Amino acid sequence: xxxxxxxxxxxxxxxxxxxxxxxxxxxxxxxxxxxxxxxxxxxxxxxxxxxxxxxxxxxxxxxxxxxxxxxxxxxxxxxxxxxxxxxxxxxxxxxxxxxxxxxxxxxxxxxxxxxxxxxxxxxxxxxxxxxxxxxxxxxxxxxxxxxxxxxxxxxxxxxxxxxxxxxxxxxxxxxxxxxxxxxxxxxxxxxxxxxxxxxxxxxxxxxxxxxxxxxxxxxxxxxxxxxxxxxxxxxxxxxxxxxxx
Numbered sequence: 001x002x003x004x005x006x007x008x009x010x011x012x013x014x015x016x017x018x019x020x021x022x023x024x025x026x027x028x029x030x031x032x033x034x035x036x037x038x039x040x041x042x043x044x045x046x047x048x049x050x051x052x053x054x055x056x057x058x059x060x061x062x063x064x065x066x067x068x069x070x071x072x073x074x075x076x077x078x079x080x081x082x083x084x085x086x087x088x089x090x091x092x093x094x095x096x097x098x099x100x101x102x103x104x105x106x107x108x109x110x111x112x113x114x115x116x117x118x119x120x121x122x123x124x125x126x127x128x129x130x131x132x133x134x135x136x137x138x139x140x141x142x143x144x145x146x147x148x149x150x151x152x153x154x155x156x157x158x159x160x161x162x163x164x165x166x167x168x169x170x171x172x173x174x175x176x177x178x179x180x181x182x183x184x185x186x187x188x189x190x191x192x193x194x195x196x197x198x199x200x201x202x203x204x205x206x207x208x209x210x211x212x213x214x215x216x217x218x219x220x221x222x223x224x225x226x227x228x229x230x231x232x233x234x235x236x237x238x239x240x241x242x243x244x245x
Contacts, residue, residue, distance in 0.1 A: 008069035008077040013044040041065040062086035076218035082185040091233040099218040101210035113180030117173025144177035
């Protein structure tokens, strides 16, 4: 019998119902060949606006969670959220593949089209996501940015207006900016509250979301026996090799 590939999904501190929504979506990407499990992170990015300062502050907790995932025998790990929290650092402290949601979305989208439309939460998330896209070298593929108009913690209390804004702006990106692929860089938008398959049917273009895409991509790397280059991500001497349980 073939051993299942185990992918850890790292999830921070959220209100109980919000935590369950995200966990349920992540676990739904398990298959007969892939087992998705949850690793709790002792911090949160569930804020009304984040800056580069907040991203730096949560990094140690995410690094610890990545190390716990490896110690618990997971074959790969994915952090929650399109900010790709501590992904670069984690690749230098663990030996399992680490896949950032934003990076996965961008690379998968490049196989599906050349013109990307991106949806973010608000002005603050727009600034952070532009930095991420620039870091990964995909700026020239972005034809438009739209904001759904709500900070992350405010979406659930304004769900009807959020959904109206989100779908309307997604259509604008396709119809007015000629976007060929839609990327919701803010997974509370999609797939947590909006089904990506339904949205793709409405828009007529593919929608690449940030939970299933990185989970399945991480499993693919494991299946192909591929790991991160140690020439690009040297092993940190500050973190000893973990003995798996």
